Amino acid sequence: MAATSFSALLVPPALFAGARGTFRTYGELRYVPDDQKSHWLIEGVEPHVAIRLKQLFPKIPKQSPGPFALPADLITAADLEWFVSRYPLRLSDADLHRLSIDKQGFDQRQSQMESILLPAFESADITGLRDGQVLRRYQAQAVEILRNRKSLLLGDEGGLGKTFVAAAFLCAEPRALPAAVVCDAHMQIQWFEKTTGFTHLRVHCIKKTKPYSLPPADVYVFRISQIMGWADIFATDFFKAVVYDEPQSLRTGTSTAKGAAARVLSDHTQYRLGLTATPIYNYGGEMWNVMRFIDESVLGDHADFMREWTDNNGRITNPKALGSYLREQHALLRRLKGDVGQELPRVSRIIEYVDYDEKAVRSVEDLARALAIKATTGSFTERGSAVRE
Template structure:
């Protein structure tokens, strides 16, 4: 049989040598990660995927091999095909997940959670994008009951360390340890070690020894900027050394579709190729995906992404009642920034590259702040209508000056605060006050709600007094209420003004939402937005009547 070079297994890698030029050209076409300028010897990892690919390539271009290397290649190919068949079986509707030992008495792993566990253990990596409220924390804990995953690291946002420890230890018999500080120390014996994202960089030099067999990244969109940040660099080293990798987020794309490439680098950096490959094949510019639905379908075909909605698992929740109201803003607050805004706007179009970028950011901050302040009093007046009816309310904002206005206008309702200024202890106290009925007003920062649980037991209404640039931030917040334990239909109220930053933000939010939704839920038709103002209107009429004002409510 004619051969086209040789294939040898050495030091855990496959080496192709003496490859004729026309075969090398074909090799580079079929394996884009091979540098185009490389000649002579080509090297590939000795894993199941590459064994299958190389075995397929050798059907067209046979190569000389030793008998032992042939057996190794064939064994890798067979394992790959077996693994693919196994994953296909796991994803069948009638699949029965493996039984779990190590659960606390009375605790159970739901079938859809067990399915995700088995898929991640089979593939080695998974992005779990289940709807908010479907128990991704419990799914993670169930996966870590497998001895092959221990000891494990779980990485979460700062305010969720205690919540993770509580849920793991009440659901399973696993032991946990909360990492303290950013300076490495001798770790006590435990099954699961809980890191904050902000602690990773300090521990980076300890991650490459393979101590952690599995790593789970909660709210993995925290890594959407990739390795350009210190926490991203450390997270990559932690992930590369682990055998099992699990990313958790119902909203892995916060802004534009290109963010999914960065997210995948921490789970399976081969699935989307290098940045050049991804940009060439998938993007229409540096941030927007050309065909989001095709990308979403591809990620599912690769079994790297699994997502179920509440409807998929039989949780029939009422549709979100979305109400968009136009409210007046204080013209003086916006007029006060006119001169400075005009100067910054000019710089964004006529300045140097650095000046344009800096001026654009400053203009955004300036106008968003002024818009929030300009409508803050009318937002507070709207919230008062619901609070007067003894209705618990989440009031969402971003700027400290806006919070101050709300605190002043609504002081009589003894608001609880959950923003970037409170300690973890103060945040837990604020949650307790709302859940136990000591207050009906919970003022929360737009970016502080990811992973927060418990609010659904008391509250079903959220007011967005300010907007975020990411539609998924809004979705995360609504998901804090629209989850198991909620007894009412959830109402989300957006209070927008026709002035300032609200109009352009609404436009951009629509573009970003279309990118994210198509990737996360390919093929799923957009549901018509449910909007019923009847209840709010009745409350407003009663509020006005109680003050002797019979003016008709629009």
Template sequence: MIHWKVGLIGTMYGKLELVNGRWKLSEVHPHVVIRLKQLFPRVAMKQAGTFLFSNRSNICTDLVWFTQRFPMEITSEDRAKLLRGHDKFFEKKAYLEQILTPDYDPILRPGLKPGQKIRHYQLQAIDLCLERRSLLLGDDLGLGKTYTAAGMLLEPDTHPAAVVVQAHLQDQWKEKIESFTELIVHKIERTRPYSLPVADVYLFKYSQLAGWKNFFADGHFQCVIYDEIQELRTGLTSNKGEAAKILSDAAEFRLGLSATPIYNYGTEIWNVLQFLDPDLLGTYSEFIREWCSNDRKVHDPVVLGSFLREHNVMLRRTKREVGQQLPPVNQIVEVVEPDLSKLKSVKAQAKQLALKASQGTYLERGSAARELDLLMRQATGVAKAAGVAQYAKQLLEAGIPLLLVGWHRDVYEIWLKELADYRPAMYTGSESDMQKIESVRRFVQGETNVFILSLRSGAGLDGLQYCCSTILFGELDWSPKVHEQIIGRLNREGQEEKITVVYLNAEEGSDRVMLDVLGVKHAQSEEIIDPHDLTNTKPIQKLNRTQALVNQVL
């Protein structure tokens, strides 16, 4: 219960009233204005005279707290409205906490196809997002986030909904929603607006967003769902990011899906949340000031992860927590012999770039560092490509299907030549959507036992777990979450075998440096996503990938 008090000898420090659905503070004493701006950072420092605030329940709660310290003139009617907002905030908070209890009785909505079922943990996520209006769902890879999203779209208030997916997953999403629900789904076909047919759900590719920016501003979509929302981790610096921000701001409900929302450093979580709950972490400068020790590294990721959970903006359950624990992944690091002539051929150029990256001007250092990274990774991949192919042959000769993961086209060409007898299926950045679908079909149906997959092309891909349990990483990515996404293609429901992951590395080249740096990034992302996982207790070393690569070369 709130007890309203007056200041010393009945002093009032300003006037508070509800005007056109917003709270208006006026006639505020100067010293109180100073405190107001300190406590409400969204208030501009140069603003004076009148201050406007939203009538949302969390703002009402803050205003009640502030006016207890600095009483304001307010009518009885407005005071009652302010208290209702305050009470609603705590009622909602209690309900959100209740949703996540094991004995919660979720709301069941009609619209599933006969024989289909939404699991209890998925229903909890649905109700949480619908009540809160925004959610980052980070459930473990393979726990059915796609079906959770489809189940949420059974709520009529979400229609029409926009679902944004990676280019190669548009058909997969359409097939899953239509086989799981009675919803009408339309797949967006162009990069510019056209007359849309009547549907409940519209499937966009991320690459199509920019051309629809003006259409999004009209508020056509009540709900937006971002599959693999890490696609927006660079924030508003891209055209797709700008368009997605407009789409999010106009939507009533916002759901982001990703078991790996952070690919590199912890600051990416601020960018991701701009599309879901943009006010939660403050402005970027505030976030950097309060949460980070430098421009990218969160100084206490465990506390940040706990904060996001306490505010129910991020929900993550592991396979163990929902009773679907699979056997632990068997991870092996093997050394393959590289073709040293490939590395020696770039030695002089690499040394020149390394010197420039460490001793050049500011602009020269940045450019040289990027060139050195590209040069050394490609040279390393090419140098060990034949060795990787020979390792793969040993497994293929034993009849073991495998995912062979790489990055560079030159590396793929060597693999295709060395493994030609096995007729590899290709799923990289060069194939069309139809070619990728055909590659999946060939692999799943046993027409080939080798599936060459690009490091950054596998997110969201489903179905491979039914025919394969072995992954060979022939090249590495700087982000540990990219590797986790690849592993998640096999380590998911439907997998009946223990997963074996083999990292094939060369002692020379960039591999050793990458393995060291990957440990740092893994610690950042894991402690935000799983802040209470006691296995994440390794101290974070201060490793800079450019400096480490320069040291390796020199």
């Protein structure tokens, strides 16, 4: 093949150290900048190479004849560099440099995240915790990953202190304040009590569904039913971080008012944390929607994700594989009690004896029986009243 204006035909020189002469190439790879979504474009690929390419990148439609567009992110750069080591593609000096830099960025990020998760990890002291309060190693690891990655779905098993991780992170990272916490209605007071009991952070529970003059605070706790009225405030960049407690409440995406408001909030914050003990959902669209509020790039475009990860009914074909992928990208961190058992305090058994009042119990049973009869045989008004009681 005659020489071209492309540099060395070209893959990173280290991949072909010592090679001489002209290389055979199998197509062209170039970077396409775009204000909305930059991407890599692969053109003129030979048929057998296109088959291999689609196997490595399932997001490419099987029936597509090309050209093939891939997102310009770090993980794609790492995979592309491996691919061109096997099937050299023509690319310019500038594009080769970009590919190499992104691959190095991927390696550095992976190395940094893995070092945090090592058993020997030691965290720096976190100021702002109340006297006597400490953060366990596995909790400190989650804090550090979020500080470095800026987005995380924390899927630890219930009882491992996910709320304390969020509070400790807000103490450890001053650039994350003020922060918004979005939770179910019954959790608002619990967030206030746990955060103020564990840290010196100032916490304010939002009282209205419409904006009002907010008192000075570090953390503002919203009931999820309140956020739709605050979208304009979210768009001002007032909040620097958001914590979604049980983000499966947003599984329908931006099709609801609360989802649209959460989208604005996520778009205008620097740090995003989701807390849930059930991170993988049966329907792929729900998982994709949830992750878009936390890390909008990790699962790619909706069509690509559905093609790569779900069946014809929209169900995730392999939840374990998806969980492994998200953990590999450090977008998901999940530990079970058995994983960190040695760090948990020993269980203290406290036995309390409660007096049994047979008369009181019989009175409650009689009332329940009467209400049940009224709820099934009474008039419309009586049935409604009985059910509410």
